[in-house]
Amino acid sequence: METGSGGGGWFSRERTVAKPGFSRWMVPPAALCVHLCIGQAYAFSVFNLPMTKLIGISESAPDDWKLTELGWIFSLAIFFLGVSSALFGRWVEEGGPRRAMFTAACCWAGGFLISAFGVSIHNLWLIYLGYGVLGGIALGIGYISPVSTLMKWFPDRPGMATGMAIMGFGGGAFIASPLSVWLMNRFNTETHIGVMETFVVLGIVYFVFMMVGSIIVRVPAADWKPEGYVAPRENKLISKNDVYVYDALKTPQFWLIWVVLCVNTTAGIGVLGQASAMSQEMFPGQITPIAAAGLVGLMSLFNMGGRFAWATTSDYLGRRNTYFVFMTLGFILYCLVPYTGAIGSVAGFVLCFCIIISMYGGGFATVPAYLRDMFGTRYVGAIHGLLLTAWSAAGIFGPVLVNYIRQYNVTHDVPKAQAYGTTMYIMAGLFVLGFICNFLVKAVDARFHMKNETPALGAADAAAKA
Amino acid sequence: MENTNRTTTTTLQLVLAWGFVGIPLVWGVFQTLLNTLQLFQ
Numbered sequence: 286m287e288t289g290s291g292g293g294g295w296f297s298r299e300r301t302v303a304k305p306g307f308s309r310w311m312v313p314p315a316a317l318c319v320h321l322c323i324g325q326a327y328a329f330s331v332f333n334l335p336m337t338k339l340i341g342i343s344e345s346a347p348d349d350w351k352l353t354e355l356g357w358i359f360s361l362a363i364f365f366l367g368v369s370s371a372l373f374g375r376w377v378e379e380g381g382p383r384r385a386m387f388t389a390a391c392c393w394a395g396g397f398l399i400s401a402f403g404v405s406i407h408n409l410w411l412i413y414l415g416y417g418v419l420g421g422i423a424l425g426i427g428y429i430s431p432v433s434t435l436m437k438w439f440p441d442r443p444g445m446a447t448g449m450a451i452m453g454f455g456g457g458a459f460i461a462s463p464l465s466v467w468l469m470n471r472f473n474t475e476t477h478i479g480v481m482e483t484f485v486v487l488g489i490v491y492f493v494f495m496m497v498g499s500i501i502v503r504v505p506a507a508d509w510k511p512e513g514y515v516a517p518r519e520n521k522l523i524s525k526n527d528v529y530v531y532d533a534l535k536t537p538q539f540w541l542i543w544v545v546l547c548v549n550t551t552a553g554i555g556v557l558g559q560a561s562a563m564s565q566e567m568f569p570g571q572i573t574p575i576a577a578a579g580l581v582g583l584m585s586l587f588n589m590g591g592r593f594a595w596a597t598t599s600d601y602l603g604r605r606n607t608y609f610v611f612m613t614l615g616f617i618l619y620c621l622v623p624y625t626g627a628i629g630s631v632a633g634f635v636l637c638f639c640i641i642i643s644m645y646g647g648g649f650a651t652v653p654a655y656l657r658d659m660f661g662t663r664y665v666g667a668i669h670g671l672l673l674t675a676w677s678a679a680g681i682f683g684p685v686l687v688n689y690i691r692q693y694n695v696t697h698d699v700p701k702a703q704a705y706g707t708t709m710y711i712m713a714g715l716f717v718l719g720f721i722c723n724f725l726v727k728a729v730d731a732r733f734h735m736k737n738e739t740p741a742l743g744a745a746d747a748a749a750k751a
Numbered sequence: 752m753e754n755t756n757r758t759t760t761t762t763l764q765l766v767l768a769w770g771f772v773g774i775p776l777v778w779g780v781f782q783t784l785l786n787t788l789q790l791f792q
Binding site for chain 1: 756757758759760764765768769771772773775776778779780782783784786787788789790791
């Protein structure tokens with residue numbers, strides 16, 4: 286595979302090496318330019334209802350798309366996020382952040398423009414291809430593109446650095462949701478729903494925004510260190526050695542962290558998607574639909590804030606200890622949720638879920654630094670890309686656990702207010718599994734360490750797999 | 752080589768870069784907070 290480390294002109298890694306005197310505080314905004322844009326994915330649902338009325342306008346016509354058909358757009362995008370981050374991780378790492386950000390910008394904007402065309406000729410397959418496939422690839426490449434760069438600039442605070450970027454992914458929906466609604470209102474007429482025009486505008490705006498990130502991003506020179514930086518004293522759980530991306534897959538550490546992330550994400554996704562319905566069913570008469578929408582907004586804020594707060598905290602607590610906190614606190618809170626329902630404590634319920642969601646976001650934001658501690662900085666972006674398959678798996682487990690167990694309980698005459706109890710205890714049990722896996726994480730065996738820029742377990746073997 | 756010259760990042764550049772991402776983010780958070788207030792009404 287062409288690595289992009291030589292040639293490539295303006296996009297090459299060499300051309301992005303910062304000159305002496307460049308402030309590292311320019312790099313987080315560059316990363317945020319990308320993450321704030323691709324974070325729009327969380328807000329895609331604002332288009333679902335308008336897209337069911339593109340023909341009928343005031344109400345759905347027989348030829349209009351169904352919500353179930355539209356649901357596949359987001360699912361495809363998340364699926365291709367996992368696939369592309371796993372497949373292109375090494376290319377992103379070796380080609381440098383500018384090339385990756387530019388590619389993500391082209392795919393993201395291209396996805397919106399193809400989708401706009403799909404809306405204009407009413408062809409759903411084009412939207413699957415545009416937003417689902419191309420947009421999903423942009424999500425994967427864009428998500429991992431600034432991760433290792435940030436950690437190289439902030440070796441003293443890697444958790445905080447990646448926390449800032451990944452916070453942007455959580456915050457992107459806050460901008461996209463009201464912006465999309467405003468744009469659609471501007472383009473709506475009595476005979477036309479302005480989804481197509483909104484897609485075109487968003488595609489152009491996001492392209493410009495992401496290109497700004499691509500222009501200002503820099504990687505540090507090989508010998509660069511922050512002023513006054515002293516490497517941390519000997520710590521078995523912070524490796525000074527690098528592990529080649531495909532060798533990381535052969536270590537138990539990778540798979541243990543995979544399970545830990547999957548557990549944390551399953552627990553978060555499960556309640557995030559169902560919080561509105563769950564809160565209304567557990568507190569009938571106390572939480573109205575409008576209040577439930579407010580709860581979802583509040584949880585989103587905690588999701589975003591948790592990304593920065595927990596990842597920053599991990600710089601002081603240590604990555605493994607931070608995940609111990611997630612697993613222990615998660616277990617306690619999930620056990621408490623049915624109790625809050627039983628005693629009718631809305632405040633207790635809201636507090637439990639807000640902390641759980643903060644840890645869901647915190648898990649995403651802390652994991653790049655955890656991987657860096659285990660496998661070094663050299664291929665951490667690519668390894669992170671492979672680990673994101675845990676997210677895809679959790680995207681299936683979480684909603685299935687919540688929805689199907691609730692449905693089973695309801696059909697077996699369990700009152701709706703109590704239908705979530707079993708799920709909450711199963712989630713708590715998952716945290717026990719996560720705690721055990723986290724406990725088993727030890728330093729990576731020295732035989733996996735790279736030697737002189739070559740993979741430890743044989744370059745030919747690795748190249749064949751690449 | 753490009754990276755052998757010295758450069759200085761000015762405060763203005765930092766303000767512009769952070770403002771570019773910070774202003775939309777703060778606006779988005781504010782809009783979400785307005786919606787969130789419904790929970791407490």
